[in-house]
Amino acid sequence: MTKRPLGGYFLTSKAKPTTRQRNLLKVLNLLQQNDSQSAKNLSIQTGLSIVSINKLLDVLDNKHLITNGFLNTSGRRAKTYQLRADAGKLGIFQLIESNGKILITYYLCDLLGQIYQKRQATKPLESLDYLLDFIKTMTLKERPIKIIVGVPGVELNALLQISDVQSLQGINLTAAITTATGIDALIVNDVNASTYGANKKSDQENITVGIYFPKNFGPGVGVVINNHLLHGADGLTGKIEFGTVSSNDKTQEIIQHLQNIISLLNPNLMIAYIEKLNLSSGEINHIKQTIDKKLPLHQNYSLIFDHNFKKDYLTGLIAIGRQQFLHDQVVD
Template sequence: MGINMLDMKQSNAQTVLWKLCSCRTSTVKDLAQLTGLSYATVGNILTDFVNSGEVLLGEMLSATGGRPSQFYTFNAEHAHVLALSARTREGKHMIRACVGNLYGELVWQAEQCFDDIQLASFEHMIDSALHTYPSIRILSFSLPGVERDGVIITNDYANLRGVSFTKHFQEKYHLPVIIENDVNAAVSGYGKNVETDSAIVGIYFPRYFGPGAGIIIDGKVLKGACGFAGEISLSPIGIDWLSMDYEKPREIGYAISRLISIFCGIINPKHVVLYGDFFTESVKETIMEGIPTEDLRNIFPTIIYQNDLDFDIITGLISQAVSVYQSGLKGDFI
């Protein structure tokens, strides 16, 4: 099979662009050394990207006092991604919308309450974001439930169940669409700053619904065959989470300790992130007291307590969306 020169040219261009992104600012010479491409190839690619606006001309500088070199700067504002997170917080149904640049930095955000979450709720937030940032190229959503092939299978919001979510927003906005479970998105965001060969479990306790978990192994979110990995409310361990009194440290503490112990025996995570607004010192002490055996104590993970998962969700969604954009997938998302 012959080499497709057009594909090679595009591949080289993407290599140079995203290497410059990681450096933020660089020269032709340095990029040629980093990518293994010729000086002339890198120079031509950068010229094309300057013309398209994806790269900006920087200063003419000399590191050694000799002939100055042209510096090039990655334009992180050339395109943007939109992250939308649907949550129920303190009994209120909320959607948080955040726009990120190609460095993953937040440049705009908004939040609004709704009587109930439905497709029109997201459209209102998307329209507002696109009006402010028409350069948005990817839509990423976090939902409390399970999605399969773009269709919402289970969800805390009844109006979304059975909806062809991906198709609806692709057809309306003609942009790639990413859907992620809320806890999967959160643990993905937390994992951004953790070594990629770790096993990480995130567990969210929303009070109004049963808890959910997200699992990362070697840097990848474990979703399972049908997307139900982490739906721990299905676990037959004799705990009624909906009737649980979260204000009783011993009751909730021992239940959580038991849950963590199960993950220890199946996943053996290095980190467990617990998301909830009830983690007093008494609850934390009870969780540690509830470890059933000394042997299990030796494999018990590091526990991180987070009052809320909003920050990690947005971090995870924007990171995933930027990765999709970097892959060169700028048309319909399949």
């Protein structure tokens, strides 16, 4: 089984997709970026003929992945196509640091992110068995089509080798969850998910970088280029804890990280998730002014400090889970 990146994360498949499958995925990716699309717009964006687009839409309709509606324009009704929200439900487990402990929150939602159920574990994460028991309990009665788990860590060679949760270190978490529940699982790094969730999708060149500063752990970075998450040759893109920045002054540490990232990648959008640090408005203004002075030629980027990490994190997990599910429906 090989792995290849699609839509910002690694997808598993037994074979490379055929030309038709690749075209189906192109259409699905475009439908995910917009609420609705006409066949004509899909034809223009993909470079495929209207006849080919209509055939692809028929395939997706037969798989119950899309629905259609109508848009009134200049007195004429144009047929439009959208993803089916009810094509399946996703089970999202969000692991997030709070005061040095890892809390687990479960969300059951449809493909478009409508949340039907939200439950938080009664205790912080304490062991693999505790996590698996919570996942099994939440997914027992109403089984999602896929389980997506956001973790403060990185899965390499099928093992969670870098993690803020010591009890999960070295565990094949994907296999453990799938075995325990009988439901396909996907593990996603928390900062990758938040950056992907915050990314402003664009047809033009677009770079979004998110840097997250937990209160009791080291910072992490997510990089999205042209709507695709960057993982790197070893899957370690964004592990800036291995870098050379070191300071006892938190504002200076933030300044150094931001200066390095902005000067190297020149992003369109730079998000600093600093809510856990409780910095004052004066400290934040000092960071902004210092960056402006150090990087006077970098003027076409936005530096944002007020994004909500948990919200972007959840949005990203849903989007990644949806893409994985749609890919599986087309290719596997």
